[in-house]
Amino acid sequence: MRKSKKTVVILGVVVVLVASGLWLLNKPAAHKLTAPTAIPVRVVEVVQKDVPRHTSGIGSVLSLHSVVIRPQVDGILTRLLVKEGQLVKAGDLLATIDDRSIRASLDQARAQLAENQAQLQVAQINLKRYKLLTVDDGISKQTYDQQQALVNQLKATAQGNQAAIDAAQVQLSYTQIRSPVTGRVGIRTVDEGNFLRMSDTQGLFSVTQIDPIAVEFSLPQQMLPTLQGLIKAQDPAAVKAFIGADSTSGDLLGEGHLTLIDNQINANTGTLRAKAEFANDQQKLWPGQLVTIQIQTALDKNALTVPPTVVQRGLDQHFVYRVQGDKVEVVPVQMLYQDSGLNIIQGVQAGDVLVSDGQSRLKPGSQVQVLGDPPQVVQAADAELKP
Structure with missing residues (x-):
């Protein structure tokens, strides 16, 4: 009886093993090979x-014209006709200096000229008379020559008096201080009533041109041939100025064009300086400001x-x-x-x-x-x- 049970167990194990082997042998091919996974x-x-090609660099904004207003004659500042920050045009009256002493000198020079001209007129009349008398030997040749010399002397004196008048008029013009450029008035350093001297180096204030304005920047010396080609091109090379160190994320301040390459390369840094000019009617560019410039060097079609x-x-x-x-x-x-x-x-x-x-x-x-x-x-x- 026990042998029969053992036989049944053995037969059962054999049947399970055979069934497992048959299942592995008959396993579908899809399950034998793993399908390749697609890569996302x-x-x-x-x-x-x-596509336009560009090159970038760091530059500083500078005025094309910036003038420190200084007195050209000594005197008391009588009037200031502009305010700090005011926009002025070339030729506008900015301030006046006491001119009474210079006007007195001018009147004196004019009086001396008038006196000299009267003397010259009398001397010229006598010279004509002496010339007629020399024909009949009415006077000596020496007397005629002396009168001719007197006329020449008076003419020279008249020229000197006229030069003194011109000099006084120039000095008088200096008492009216006018703006040499169109620009913006800076911070004032003196007030009305102060005595001004020509030796003062500080000046009254500055007038700085804002529009147009320039940006000076440096690029590697390898860019020299490219910049030379851009300067010689018929159409000026476009230059953009941005605030910040990155032209891709910075705010655009203005668009201008390349105007100048410096006449030498900095041997210490291996860079060359260049300058671009910008229209600045909105005054986004300000003298002394640091900007990032971007130059279009080519266009790939x-x-x-x-x-x-x-x-x-x-x-x-x-x-x-x-x-x-x-x-x-x-x-x-x-x-x-x-x-x-x-x-x-x-x-x-x-x-x-x-x-x-x-x-x-x-x-x-x-x-x-x-x-x-x-x-x-x-x-x-x-x-x-x-x-």
């Missing part, structure tokens, strides 16, 4: 468009452009992953131009679909799954909690 990626299309994340760096060349159906292939490309916003490449066609995100897991022939654009994050205002 994001893609972009190659865009063909005109019908360029093939992609975001910077598309191009990968290989051992000896750049490449991109191009999507063909549900797989990718490696395409070598040439990098023609790059900046923080886009790259210009060669080796693909406009409209090609390239991988822009997820390249780290790819290899030639990898199966991919194209993801859509990430949803936009909507930031809602925090609501007040109610009790």
Whole structure:
């Protein structure tokens, strides 16, 4: 009886083992080989468009004309006709200095000239009379020569008197201080009633031209041939000025054009200075301000452009992953131009679909799954909690 039970158990174990083996042998092929998993990626299309090339640098704003108003004669400041911060035009009267002493000198010089002219008139009449008398030997030749010398002396004296009048008129004009440039009045350093001297170096105030205005900046010396070509071009090279250190995120302050390259390179820094001029009617650019400038150095027409994340760096060349159906292939490309916003490449066609995100897991022939654009994050205002 016991042998029969053992036999049954053994037969049962054998049946289970045989059934398990048959199941493993007859397992479906789909379960034998794991299906390849598609790699999620994001893609972009190659865009063909005109792309301007730029170079950037740090510059400082400076006025084209800035003048410190100083007195040119000694005297008391009688009137100030402008206020601090006021805009003035060239030739506008800014201030006046006491002119009574200079006017007195001018009147004295005019009186001396009138007296001399009367003496000269009498001497010229006598000279004509003496000339007639010399014909009949009515007077000696010596007397005639002396009269001629007297006329010449009086003429010279009249010229000296006229020069004194002109000098006094110049001094008188200095008592009216006029603006030599169109610009903005700075902070005043003296008040009415102060005695001014020509030796004062501080001056009354400054007048600084604001519109137009210039920006001086430095670039590496390797940019010299490019800048020389831009200067010689028929159309001035466009220059933009931004506030802040980054032209991509800074506020645009103005647009101008390149006007000047300095005549030498700084041997210590290996840089060259250049200057650009800007229209500044809104007065966003201010003398002494630090700005970031951006110069358009070239324009690539019908360029093939992609975001910077598309191009990968290989051992000896750049490449991109191009999507063909549900797989990718490696395409070598040439990098023609790059900046923080886009790259210009060669080796693909406009409209090609390239991988822009997820390249780290790819290899030639990898199966991919194209993801859509990430949803936009909507930031809602925090609501007040109610009790």
